[in-house]
Amino acid sequence: MNFEQLDTYIRAKQGVTFDYPFDEKVRVYRIAExxxxxxxxxxxxSVNLKCDPLYALELRSLYKGIIAGYHMNKKHWNTVTVEDSDVDDETVKELIDHSYDLVYEKLTKKQKALLG
Incomplete structure (x- = not known):
């Protein structure tokens, strides 16, 4: 998976926005901020993705291309190498979906309603 494919898949999710809060290189994708x-x-x-803590540990034990989140909370985030990695594209997509769903579940009713 290249950057364009990764970016397209992430941005296709409902209500996703992105910005560059840290520098001009690191793109942060958000749902309801x-x-x-x-x-x-x-x-x-590579992409940093939110992950259930137990699942995060399991993934790190199964794939060389998945490590504790770089510059993130190591319990709740993984860094997934998507290019030249043992992590296939379908798994990357599933992990993006998982991250999105974890954040979506924590949104308020009002935030969810604004997303549609």
């Missing part, structure tokens, strides 16, 4: 993914075009392409 809450982060669920971070990436940049630096090589190899």
């Amino acid at each position: 809450k982060m669920f993914a971070l990436t940049s075009e630096d090589r190899p392409i």
Whole structure:
């Protein structure tokens, strides 16, 4: 998966916005102002994703391309290398969905209603 494919998949999710709060390279994807993914075009392409803590540990034990979240809370975030990695594209998409769903579940009724 390259950066464009990753970016397109993430931005296709309902209510997703992105900005560059840290610098001009790190793109942060949000739903209702809450982060669920971070990436940049630096090589190899990787993405930080929110993850259930037990699932995060399991994933790290199964894939070399998944490590504790770089510059993030290591309990709740993973860094997933998506380019030249043992993590296939379908798994990357599932992990993006998982991250999105974790954040969506925590939104208030009002925030969810605004998203549609």
